[in-house]
Amino acid sequence: MNSDDALLVDRCLKGEERAFGLLLGRYRRPVYSIIYRMVGNAEEAQDLAQEAFIRAFRSLPTYDRSRSFSNWLFKIASNLTIDYHRKRKLKTVSLSVGEDDEEGREIELLDSTPSVLDDILENEEASRTEALVRSLPEPYRIVVLLRHAQDMAYEEIAETLSLPVGTVKARLHRARAMLKQKLESLGRE
Numbered sequence: 001m002n003s004d005d006a007l008l009v010d011r012c013l014k015g016e017e018r019a020f021g022l023l024l025g026r027y028r029r030p031v032y033s034i035i036y037r038m039v040g041n042a043e044e045a046q047d048l049a050q051e052a053f054i055r056a057f058r059s060l061p062t063y064d065r066s067r068s069f070s071n072w073l074f075k076i077a078s079n080l081t082i083d084y085h086r087k088r089k090l091k092t093v094s095l096s097v098g099e100d101d102e103e104g105r106e107i108e109l110l111d112s113t114p115s116v117l118d119d120i121l122e123n124e125e126a127s128r129t130e131a132l133v134r135s136l137p138e139p140y141r142i143v144v145l146l147r148h149a150q151d152m153a154y155e156e157i158a159e160t161l162s163l164p165v166g167t168v169k170a171r172l173h174r175a176r177a178m179l180k181q182k183l184e185s186l187g188r189e
Contacts, residue, residue: 133145
């Protein structure tokens with residue numbers, strides 16, 4: 001566990017609410033980000049992230065200090081999001097992201113800073129990629145997000161999701177294959 005996190009957890013357990021505020025400040029964005037990418041709705045993601053922190057605060061006395069605090073927190077957030085999907089019985093659907101109209105274009109830049117057009121194209125590509133990832137079935141989507149959005153190692157993902165490392169690797173492999181197939185069906189690679 002991060003030694004700063006350990007000190008903050010100790011202070012929280014001694015009743016110092018300000019310490020939990022510091023943990024909240026440290027992990028608010030990453031927790032919100034992972035939840036948002038799983039639900040695709042900003043308001044729902046905010047509500048779920050807030051609930052994840054409430055559950056974490058209430059569960060601090062049961063926290064296993066031999067494990068990473070961030071992994072423990074991500075596990076709470078991912079379980080909460082999985083429960084959210086189960087309760088709403090949402091099915092993932094493939095989203096049409098349109099044709100790739102960038103082929104054959106030449107853009108001349110006078111300086112090395114990105115143009116407004118480059119920024120727009122980059123944002124469109126990021127949106128398309130997020131839509132494709134959101135279209136993955138949940139067991140695959142969560143491992144992709146933890147691996148690529150949170151930059152977690154296979155072992156950390158396995159610990160966070162209580163899965164064997166082999167299962168994490170298999171799900172990532174399968175998720176990448178599904179994404180490749182979706183891109184090919186859109187005429188892109």
